[in-house]
Amino acid sequence: MSSSHYQQIQRYFSELIANKALLAGSKLPSEREIGEQFKLTRITVRQALQNLEAEGLIYRQNRRGWFVTPPAVVYDPASYLSFNLYVSEQGCQPSTQKLAQQLEPANAHIATLMGIPEKTPVLFLHRRRYIDQRPVLIEKMYINIALLPGIENEDLTQSLSQLLKNKYQLEYHNMDLFFKSTSLPAHAANDLGISAGQPGLHIERINYLTNDENNKQVLEIDYEFWRHDAVTINISIRD
Amino acid sequence: MSSSHYQQIQRYFSELIANKALLAGSKLPSEREIGEQFKLTRITVRQALQNLEAEGLIYRQNRRGWFVTPPAVVYDPASYLSFNLYVSEQGCQPSTQKLAQQLEPANAHIATLMGIPEKTPVLFLHRRRYIDQRPVLIEKMYINIALLPGIENEDLTQSLSQLLKNKYQLEYHNMDLFFKSTSLPAHAANDLGISAGQPGLHIERINYLTNDENNKQVLEIDYEFWRHDAVTINISIRD
DNA sequence: TAACAAATCTGGTATAGACCAGATTAACGA
DNA sequence: TCGTTAATCTGGTCTATACCAGATTTGTTA
Numbered sequence: 001m002s003s004s005h006y007q008q009i010q011r012y013f014s015e016l017i018a019n020k021a022l023l024a025g026s027k028l029p030s031e032r033e034i035g036e037q038f039k040l041t042r043i044t045v046r047q048a049l050q051n052l053e054a055e056g057l058i059y060r061q062n063r064r065g066w067f068v069t070p071p072a073v074v075y076d077p078a079s080y081l082s083f084n085l086y087v088s089e090q091g092c093q094p095s096t097q098k099l100a101q102q103l104e105p106a107n108a109h110i111a112t113l114m115g116i117p118e119k120t121p122v123l124f125l126h127r128r129r130y131i132d133q134r135p136v137l138i139e140k141m142y143i144n145i146a147l148l149p150g151i152e153n154e155d156l157t158q159s160l161s162q163l164l165k166n167k168y169q170l171e172y173h174n175m176d177l178f179f180k181s182t183s184l185p186a187h188a189a190n191d192l193g194i195s196a197g198q199p200g201l202h203i204e205r206i207n208y209l210t211n212d213e214n215n216k217q218v219l220e221i222d223y224e225f226w227r228h229d230a231v232t233i234n235i236s237i238r239d
Numbered sequence: 240m241s242s243s244h245y246q247q248i249q250r251y252f253s254e255l256i257a258n259k260a261l262l263a264g265s266k267l268p269s270e271r272e273i274g275e276q277f278k279l280t281r282i283t284v285r286q287a288l289q290n291l292e293a294e295g296l297i298y299r300q301n302r303r304g305w306f307v308t309p310p311a312v313v314y315d316p317a318s319y320l321s322f323n324l325y326v327s328e329q330g331c332q333p334s335t336q337k338l339a340q341q342l343e344p345a346n347a348h349i350a351t352l353m354g355i356p357e358k359t360p361v362l363f364l365h366r367r368r369y370i371d372q373r374p375v376l377i378e379k380m381y382i383n384i385a386l387l388p389g390i391e392n393e394d395l396t397q398s399l400s401q402l403l404k405n406k407y408q409l410e411y412h413n414m415d416l417f418f419k420s421t422s423l424p425a426h427a428a429n430d431l432g433i434s435a436g437q438p439g440l441h442i443e444r445i446n447y448l449t450n451d452e453n454n455k456q457v458l459e460i461d462y463e464f465w466r467h468d469a470v471t472i473n474i475s476i477r478d
Numbered sequence: 479t480a481a482c483a484a485a486t487c488t489g490g491t492a493t494a495g496a497c498c499a500g501a502t503t504a505a506c507g508a
Numbered sequence: 509t510c511g512t513t514a515a516t517c518t519g520g521t522c523t524a525t526a527c528c529a530g531a532t533t534t535g536t537t538a
Binding site for chain 3: 004005006040041042043044047061062063064
Binding site for chain 2: 520521523524525529531532
């Protein structure tokens, strides 16, 4: 059977969490305490904790300790609902913080996708989003201001889909999505307040104005970096 | 800047791989050799290698060594193309191995989704799929034989979507998809020949026969366990 | 030459320490 | 009471070493 020592620790905490003996958000004993309890060295303890982290059962806060992961939110990037509505419908409290907003010349990739000349200004928006005060998502968005004049003067901590609907009478439900399960790049890990190399989910989204394949107008290109343990993606495909 | 020792190793190999000085599939020096080269202990070396693994740049084979990860395949679960066509179109060689096939009584979850009584027999199909001889995906499928009579007598290493199309004149493009980035459960890691706890991508797919929301007929429920470094998911949403 | 056994190489697991830097808490002084 | 400082706690990084089990290679033997 699975008899290595670190697996015993893993099972121990797995069961505590499954049985709700350890509730979401609560703190685990320190690595040194666990080591004493099981008569194992810290390295062995850390191996177990890192595996539990990979499973998404626990997460760490830099030099503060290990904590039980709250349940993942179900998120549908293609939904009519915004992040805010989604999260609150699931009984959690969403919030959004704007980290940066500026006009930037489009790089080659962005320009090609948007069908605009390179170095045309686009609106860069950098946001951090929270679920129950826990930072879970970094967004970096490039917005086609040619299609959305004046958007830079709006409150950009709110839901973009709401804003487009209310101010521009636009709804985008045509998009290309790319998902990749990989570790968080340094900048995203930094923004999330965790150490680089933690596992994450990387989403690239290209939002189109129309569903005309021959005249694709790109409203917005969105890069999302999620904590891997914070979200389950749900998409319904209907023809 | 990022000055810890293991980060130096990480950068070193990152650059070798980026510059194609180390090609996909090639073997890294052993942990002990790397340690000698950098005058660092094996624990430090392993920290670097584990981070590179989390980034998807390298992967390990149990007690054989560390290898450079081949480029990820782009996969669209909602596509008209099958896994086989997808992979070969990207210049790689797909193959499929049937690990198990049997009639099983439906459990509560399956029965509810399929709208059949619990313990009604469903066809369980367990497959392993390879890209260029590398096992990357474990599939566990539950097939509604009431809608697909005689399917258990077909060759089930082939593409299911092809089979449904040819034999039953069915095409399913209505589905619910769930993605979760998490470590591989023990059974899947085992089937993939890697140690448990490695990062993975978990997909649950429910395939419907029609797009009638009031009369959902479930053809098949599919659980997919992917190596996290083997695939990028791509989905196009059009209304 | 083919079959088998032994030596070797690899990562997997583990011990027993050590020092650092950031976060938290306790103690102290105004 | 409030603000600052110092002690303490926590995970982050690292050295040095050891033994194990599976995979591979080498060597030997029939």
